[in-house]
Amino acid sequence: MPGGNGRRVAIVAGCRTPFCKSGTALKDIRAVDLARHVARELLERTNLDGAEVNEVVFGQVVPSALVPNVAREVSLLPQFPKEIPAYSLNRACASSGQAVSNASDQITLGNANVVMAGGVESLSDIPILASRRLADILVEASRARTLPARLRTFTRIRPRDLVPVSPAIAEPSTGESMGQSAEKMAKENHITRAAQDAWALRSHQRAAAGTDDGRVTAEIVPWFPARSQEPVITQDNGIRRDTSLEQMAKLKPVFDRRYGTVTAANSSPLTDGASAVLLMSDAAARALGYTPLAYIRAYAVAAVDPGWQLLQAPIFAVPKALERAGIEWRDLGLVEVHEAFAAQVLSNFQGWAAKGWEVNEEVINVMGGSIAIGHPFGATGGRVVTTLANEMARRDVQFGLLSICAQGGMGFAMVLERR
Secondary structure: OOOOOOOOEEEEEEEEOOOEEOOOOOOOOOHHHHHHHHHHHHHHHHOOOHHHOOEEEEEOOOOOOOOOOHHHHHHOOOOOOOOOOEEEEOEOEOHHHHHHHHHHHHHHHOOOOEEEEEEEEEOOOOOOEOOHHHHHHHHHHHHOOOHHHHHHHHOOOOHHHHOOEOOOOEOOOOOOEHHHHHHHHHHHOOOOHHHHHHHHHHHHHHHHHHHHOOOOHHHEOOEOOOOOOOOOEOOOOOOOOOOOHHHHHOOOOOOOOOOOOOOOOOEOOEEEEEEEEEEEEHHHHHHOOOOOOEEEEEEEEEEOOOOOOOOOOHHHHHHHHHHHHOOOHHHOOEEEEOOOEHHHHHHHHHHHHOOOOOOOHHHEOEOEOHHHHOEOOOOHHHHHHHHHHHHHHHHOOOEEEEEEEEOOOEEEEEEEEOO
16 A cells, blocks of 8 residues: 555565574674674675665664664665664564664655665673662762772772662563563463463474475574684574473473463573665665565554553554555465564464454464564564565465564554555
8 A cells, every 4th residue: 555645665675683592692792793784684685785775774672882873883884875864763572663664654755765674682782780879989989089089989889889780671660571461461361371382382393394494594694603613603593393392391480480371482582683674665676676575555553551461462553554554354364473472472362353353373473483583672573574575475465464562562563465
């Protein structure tokens, strides 16, 4: 569906780094380097002159204090003119999905013809903060006019002041972590442990199959380690080919150890990685010689009270996106649902089924999802857009949908079309 001025937004291509569990293969790589790597490769794969790009937009949830605007650092690659504007944004787990929609808006409005949108997260390299009291003492010491005065200030430091403060993956408004919220959703929606484990196993099996047949790996940019003796990273390292329902059943609940059902096996892992998507106006794509994978037809964002069911906002975002697209649920040929937790996915299914929609699991996450592939917060949206567009092209599906739950009680949905 074109915008008000008739400009259709084409998804031309996308790619990503391997998604690796935090603290493993990519633990020594800065987020900015992952982002620059995937952006450079996207230009190479499409043989696009960087001067054609009008803007760069990247999502990141936990930015580095040293690189607060990672998108600008991407746009300063030698492949781009230095005059390309760039900015970073944060809509939690939907950040790179939002980057894609922002890029789409600029193209629809006629403010750009070609935009690179993406996202990145290195949860191995999160900023560690000093305690507030230590920070105050250090600031005071820096203002001291003499060395004795500075030393007197330092004598006020106590051992408790040296305890570092790590960013919490919890709601500032409720203090509840996403895992605790998933537990609450499982209980309130009567999602069993067996059902959660079965969905998680499905995610691993389908991701393994997609890796083996090349559909998943085709989207991955290999990472070449700095030390030649280390192996090149070509695949996601969270996919468990050897897991089973019996093995999953042995794991203890993480967030409610006595009555809980959410475990490490049926949750997405903390992950490092980056993704990038190339968007163009339909006219620009064709003028430059590209065949679009799909077009953006509509998108929508919704929010719920974080104190209710934190990850249930997609049940409101999806109907809004479908209404804006002018289609029905039954028109969808493929669906990608971000898997923060199996309990969240199955709760979303319940919400959509309550609207009278038939949730056909055979067209949902056909190559697995975030539970197996991983979830770098800022990069997942770009991965999902790329995977959905590629699979729509392979199957020649007319309409596809992606849905992402996000911290803060937010939900993001986007409808893609082929014809």
